[in-house]
Amino acid sequence: MFSSLRKLFTSGPDPRDARRPLWNAVVATARDPHWYADGDVPDTLDGRFDMISLVLALVLHRIDEEPAQALAGVHLTELFVDDMDGQMRQIGFGDMVVGKQIGRMVGALGGRLGAYRAADGSDELKAALIRNLWRGKDAPDAGLAHVMAEVAALRAGLSAMPVERLIAAERLPERA
Template identity: 80%
Template sequence: MISLRKFFKPGPDPREAMRPLWDAVIAAARRPHWYVEGGVPDTLDGRFDMVSLVMALVLHRIDEDPAQALAGVQFTELFVSDMDGQMRQIGFGDMVVGKQIGRMVGALGGRLGAYRAPDGSEELREALVRNLWRGKAPADAHLDHVVAEIGALRRALTAMPVADLVAADRLPVDHA
């Protein structure tokens, strides 16, 4: 008897090629300077907001190279998959996870647009206050720190070829 298993055996998940970059985004978003010098709330929401911020900057850079469009899609799919797993680990049930993931993807989409604002611009500063501090203005030093770090990260990403970024296991600006 012929086994059909060999015909339906799933291959490796192609999104996994993006895992090192995803892990690098998570590591960069968890750097203490965002929460200490930047004053971003070190809460579940604050951590999500930082992951979304760093991810948006990386996706902006990937989008600059049309040849890497699939990598951008796979990278975003890892975000969705990871957020789904995180929601389930926290204890959300199947009925709620889909709605929450939809909200998270919507939030990421909004941030992708908002974080295209030029470095140091009032538009970027307003988007950061709205998203990182939920509309409550932080101390000027906190906002200034986050704005400066975003500029540094964008410059470093711009200096890196997109193909190298897609294959990276760390981001080009890395605090100790």
């Protein structure tokens, strides 16, 4: 919806198109089967949203380390909103509901951006993962250990990647 309005009031290419490959990489990384099979993250609409939010938060944290690239983070967040809007409409949500749900999703992303700044291996990160991925229910020990290890590996891979290369990326760092 937002992209349709943008097209009405602007001319030329959408400046966010340059970030679309990175957005696709975020989604592909979040949909990697290991999160759901080895990590026991629920493979549900909520679980998928939670994983996209987790990966997106880690990518946005890395972009934030390079203030000159702040616009890339804004564009990536706008692509998140547009994609969530489109997904909800595709599964049948109406206009009245979509706006409220998008507001909740953006709020959830904001909360996760703060929570996922916790250090790798910390009790704070563990609590945030349990709260967000398993919705506060008991997380399977092996699954939680897998997710914590993979988050640390992804964060390390992102840290090793120059931000300029990251924002142009079509893939995120490979699993170890």
